[in-house]
Amino acid sequence: MALARKSLSSGTLVGAYQLAEVIGKGGFSLIYLAHDLDSGAEVVIKEYMPKKLARRQRDGRVVPMAAEQALALHHGRRLFFQEVQALASLQHPSIVRVLDFFLANDTGYLVMPNERGRNLSAYLQQRRGGLSTTFLLDVFVPVLDALALMHAHAMVHLDVKPGNIHLRHGNQPLLLDLGAVHPLNRERARGSQVVTAGYSPVEQYFSRAELGPWTDVYAVGATIRACMERTTPPPALERNKQDTLVPACEALAGRYPRFLLEAVDWAMQMEAARRPHDASALLAWLRPQLERHRAELAEAGGDSRLVSAEAH
Structure with a gap:
């Protein structure tokens, strides 16, 4: 039996x-x-x-x-x-x-x-969102760098979400759920059974749609927005029918640096061709923005609003 x-x-x-x-x-x-x-x-x-x-x-x-x-x-x-x-x-x-x-x-x-630490999803629920800029950069710059390595080796993760990010000491992130990873040179990379509402882009819902690094980029943007906004973004299928999601640059203006909000909006474009092609493209755009951001903070003597309480 x-x-x-x-x-x-x-x-x-x-x-x-x-x-x-x-x-x-x-x-x-x-x-x-x-x-x-x-x-x-x-x-x-x-x-x-x-x-x-x-x-x-x-x-x-x-x-x-x-x-x-x-x-x-x-x-x-x-x-x-x-x-x-x-x-x-x-x-x-x-x-x-x-x-x-x-x-x-x-x-x-x-x-x-067995890596000691905490899951980002559980931590997000505990903190009820609103995580600091410093925390987001500490977590998602390394996540993007890890995805860039995968994408360079023709692999896609296809299930990036808070539940698949583990936080070790000092908020060092670890990308989990290797079982969802697909090499791009296989037929299985076209369409997927792995769909997480709010984090999967619209192409993941259709068996004949082309998946690629841009699919992971959407999921990263959605995960960052969830950390900012205290709620899971609307499912991509709903956005595909009628997109009522207010761009982060409008909805969260003044709460986070403009460049970070622009990165989220770019990553979460509904059309795959309008997103960064892969994680390295988003990182290449982010890095000079980060340098300017850090220089401005140093010149101003630091900004207590951007210091991550989570890091202590």
Whole structure:
């Protein structure tokens, strides 16, 4: 008998790891806290188990929900393995490290370090938005730099949102959810099952639409705006029918530097061709603006309104 999305029990051995507890569930995976039996280190393990395709047998094996889904599950598992292997080649302080990847229970397991810190989504709810300029720059400049590296290697994340940004000590960001990453040279990059209302641009809703680095750029802009405005932006499908979203340069004028509001509005353009082509293009525009901003602050002796309370 198969059990829908049942997690593995605490104490279960998977490869060289002993599972401790479930710490998260996503559309494509279950996430466990575990211990490396060789080193004794605490790690995080992501088990590939797509919610719409997979069930678990009592012996722990992951099987298709129905016979006609077997091919899709097998294909997804193979791509998951290949894509994580590709991503493991990227070295960046804001991209989660891949420690190990292996097959067991007829599915794939991704092993990552357990990074202490807090999730941006939970922190945003706690603070009720309105995060400072310094905080936003500390977090999103490194996130854009990490995405620029991915884009340079023909990869797109496709699920940038507050819930996929982890904040370590000093608000150093870590981009999570590698399972959503797609190499652009595969057919899977056209259309996607990964859609997060408010953060996914309109092209992600359509199976034949072309996705690319510009898709991640929209999501970054939407995430920054959510941090500013205390609420998730309206879904792109709603904006596509009737765009009632007031530009950030108008809605948030005076609360944040003009250049940062312009960056958000540029990133959140509905038409992909009107956005920065990739993260590096947005960064190239932002960097001289940041230098001028910092020089102005230094000349004025600093501005207490822009000092991040979150950094202390």
